[in-house]
Amino acid sequence: MAIEYGSAARSRMIGRTMIYSGLIGLAAFYLMPLWVMVVTSLKPLDEIYGGSFIGLPKVLTFEAWAKAWSQACIGTACTGLKPYFINSLMMVVPAVLLSTGIGALNGYVLTKWRFKGSNLIFGLLLFGCFLPFQAVILPMAQVLGRLGLSGTIPGLVLVHTVYGICFTTLFFRNYFVTIPDELTKAAQIDGAGFFRIFFSIMLPAALPIMVVSCIWQFTQIWNDFLFGVSFTAGESSPVTVALNNVVNVTMGRKQYNVDMAAAMIAALPTLFVYVVAGRYFVRGLTAGAVKG
Amino acid sequence: MATLEIDRVRKAYGTMEVLKEVSISIGSGDFLVLLGPSGCGKSTLLNMIAGLETITGGEIRIDGDTVNDLSPKDRDIAMVFQSYALYPTMTVRQNIEFGMKIRGVPTAERERATRDAAELLQMSHLLDRKPSQLSGGQRQRVAMGRALVRHPKLFLFDEPLSNLDAKLRVDMRTEIKRLHQRLGTTIVYVTHDQIEAMTLATRVAVMKDGIVQHLDEPQAVYDRPANVYVARFVGSPAMNIIPGRLEDGPSGPALVMDQPNGGESRISGVVVSDDARQRYAGQPVLVGIRPEGFSVSAGGPDCVEAMIEVVEPTGPDTLANFTLGGTDVIARLAPLAVRAGQTAKLAVETAKVVLFDPKTELRID
Numbered sequence: 001m002a003i004e005y006g007s008a009a010r011s012r013m014i015g016r017t018m019i020y021s022g023l024i025g026l027a028a029f030y031l032m033p034l035w036v037m038v039v040t041s042l043k044p045l046d047e048i049y050g051g052s053f054i055g056l057p058k059v060l061t062f063e064a065w066a067k068a069w070s071q072a073c074i075g076t077a078c079t080g081l082k083p084y085f086i087n088s089l090m091m092v093v094p095a096v097l098l099s100t101g102i103g104a105l106n107g108y109v110l111t112k113w114r115f116k117g118s119n120l121i122f123g124l125l126l127f128g129c130f131l132p133f134q135a136v137i138l139p140m141a142q143v144l145g146r147l148g149l150s151g152t153i154p155g156l157v158l159v160h161t162v163y164g165i166c167f168t169t170l171f172f173r174n175y176f177v178t179i180p181d182e183l184t185k186a187a188q189i190d191g192a193g194f195f196r197i198f199f200s201i202m203l204p205a206a207l208p209i210m211v212v213s214c215i216w217q218f219t220q221i222w223n224d225f226l227f228g229v230s231f232t233a234g235e236s237s238p239v240t241v242a243l244n245n246v247v248n249v250t251m252g253r254k255q256y257n258v259d260m261a262a263a264m265i266a267a268l269p270t271l272f273v274y275v276v277a278g279r280y281f282v283r284g285l286t287a288g289a290v291k292g
Numbered sequence: 293m294a295t296l297e298i299d300r301v302r303k304a305y306g307t308m309e310v311l312k313e314v315s316i317s318i319g320s321g322d323f324l325v326l327l328g329p330s331g332c333g334k335s336t337l338l339n340m341i342a343g344l345e346t347i348t349g350g351e352i353r354i355d356g357d358t359v360n361d362l363s364p365k366d367r368d369i370a371m372v373f374q375s376y377a378l379y380p381t382m383t384v385r386q387n388i389e390f391g392m393k394i395r396g397v398p399t400a401e402r403e404r405a406t407r408d409a410a411e412l413l414q415m416s417h418l419l420d421r422k423p424s425q426l427s428g429g430q431r432q433r434v435a436m437g438r439a440l441v442r443h444p445k446l447f448l449f450d451e452p453l454s455n456l457d458a459k460l461r462v463d464m465r466t467e468i469k470r471l472h473q474r475l476g477t478t479i480v481y482v483t484h485d486q487i488e489a490m491t492l493a494t495r496v497a498v499m500k501d502g503i504v505q506h507l508d509e510p511q512a513v514y515d516r517p518a519n520v521y522v523a524r525f526v527g528s529p530a531m532n533i534i535p536g537r538l539e540d541g542p543s544g545p546a547l548v549m550d551q552p553n554g555g556e557s558r559i560s561g562v563v564v565s566d567d568a569r570q571r572y573a574g575q576p577v578l579v580g581i582r583p584e585g586f587s588v589s590a591g592g593p594d595c596v597e598a599m600i601e602v603v604e605p606t607g608p609d610t611l612a613n614f615t616l617g618g619t620d621v622i623a624r625l626a627p628l629a630v631r632a633g634q635t636a637k638l639a640v641e642t643a644k645v646v647l648f649d650p651k652t653e654l655r656i657d
């Protein structure tokens with residue numbers, strides 16, 4: 001018996017070892033590009049051209065990061081990514097707040113104040129989630145032109161808000177549908193009106209899905225390139241467009257370390273949001289299954 | 293405290309009529325129970341009183357004032373829901389104070405009212421908890437507290453005990469009754485549980501298919517149900533409805549019911565009005581006898597012979613099943629009074645026998 005038990009334990013351990021080594025191998029493979037980016041951004045240019053690509057830097061330097069942030073040339077202006085990073089922040093913060101806010105209101109109306117045709121409207125909004133970016137570029141450009149918002153950050157805020165409403169509405173509708181209608185009725189009898197119920201009862205209960213919506217929208221809008229490159233130019237570009245210009249504009253030797261540092265600077269905020277709010281993200285996505 | 297008049301109220305969704313001319317009127321301090329199976333329109337009616345559903349036709353008056361076009365908050369009502377509907381992100385205290393806060397009640401008064409309600413419902417120690425930290429019974433208490441603090445004219449209860457387990461349900465039922473006796477408020481209470489209706493109500497409205505079948509005091513509904521449906525719905529086990537025949541002889545009216553062996557049972561001494569006696573003499577009728585309307589007897593003109601098929605002892609009494617008039621009949625007898633397989637003589641309490649017309653199924657008076 002003891003022997004059999006021992007061999008069973010051994011075979012289980014072998015299985016475990018294989019599974020874990022497989023997983024670790026795959027994870028390492030997946031992390032390889034990030035590794036290359038990090039080490040390259042920390043090397044002086046000569047070392048890179050000397051042939052070291054994957055290995056650790058011999059000389060550790062943050063010069064490339066500083067250069068990417070404040071000196072790299074984008075087109076003719078050598079301002080670094082800094083102003084464009086700020087552009088992106090100016091775009092992403094209002095766009096996330098607006099689209100999440102409107103989505104919450106939409107979800108609330110579509111679940112608790114149903115009206116004739118509300119399901120149709122929800123269906124059409126859902127359809128919007130499947131609209132490819134390319135399909136809206138031309139009409140959107142015309143609208144922005146008429147509104148006098150072409151090539152501006154507020155214009156981009158509008159574009160992202162409109163495009164994001166479909167997703168945020170979907171999130172909030174599906175969340176609010178799990179909140180019993182009796183809650184709204186009880187509040188009505190207590191004397192609360194439309195907005196009072198929304199702000200005092202629905203929104204506080206919707207915290208998990210708000211986090212989901214914010215992360216989702218933040219990632220989408222921050223990482224967007226197509227709308228940015230289509231509707232802005234020059235100084236009002238978001239960081240993704242600027243990054244493209246940094247990498248594509250080369251004078252003399254290609255500065256791989258600066259390119260890598262710039263790419264990481266552009267990617268840091270989404271990473272930051274995931275690390276800070278990631279656990280709420282998972283919780284929010286599964287929140288519908290749990291009753292309060 | 294207020295009176296409530298429901299005057300020929302109708303509700304239709306498109307062409308589908310959910311309520312058909314419902315008229316109910318109760319006095320100040322009454323406890324009205326709307327009783328019926330799901331889909332009978334009782335919850336719809338309650339929501340219409342609350343103002344959560346529009347009224348298609350007719351009028352609802354609270355204390356004489358028509359409230360048809362008033363929004364829920366202006367009707368001076370409070371409601372307790374089946375799912376309790378506590379605001380999940382607020383503490384018990386905030387839940388109770390929410391309504392007063394919206395109505396701009398000053399803080400001091402608000403605190404006093406909350407304290408009073410919490411004491412009345414014995415939940416002072418729960419005030420700082422969130423609803424998710426409470427048990428079902430405690431949530432129910434909070435929901436009632438939230439309704440109580442505003443001292444509304446009218447309390448509405450929508451199946452408040454359905455989500456509780458059996459033991460707690462009985463406890464809370466008593467508590468609601470005690471509250472009603474103490475506060476003397478006017479209450480409308482929706483349930484599908486006939487025992488809740490019997491124990492709580494001062495007036496019961498039995499509903500089916502959007503029509504009030506019977507509106508009366510609970511004992512009257514139980515003793516003299518308006519029709520076969522009400523007779524079967526109220527009481528457990530239900531009233532026995534036995535096909536039979538009314539015969540008028542020199543010794544007074546008698547009821548004749550078929551025995552399974554081909555013979556007939558005859559009960560005399562039935563109380564019937566002269567009018568019914570004339571109209572139904574020699575005609576088939578449905579004989580309504582409550583299970584407790586039978587008792588073991590030595591014999592007599594009010595007796596039927598029963599071949600007992602199954603015996604179900606419940607403790608305080610025994611339910612005996614037999615066949616009479618071609619249908620299963622249940623009698624509630626003293627414990628150990630009969631045994632299965634035996635033939636027993638059962639006396640019928642003739643004063644409590646109710647007759648129904650077999651075609652219209654309405655009570656014959």
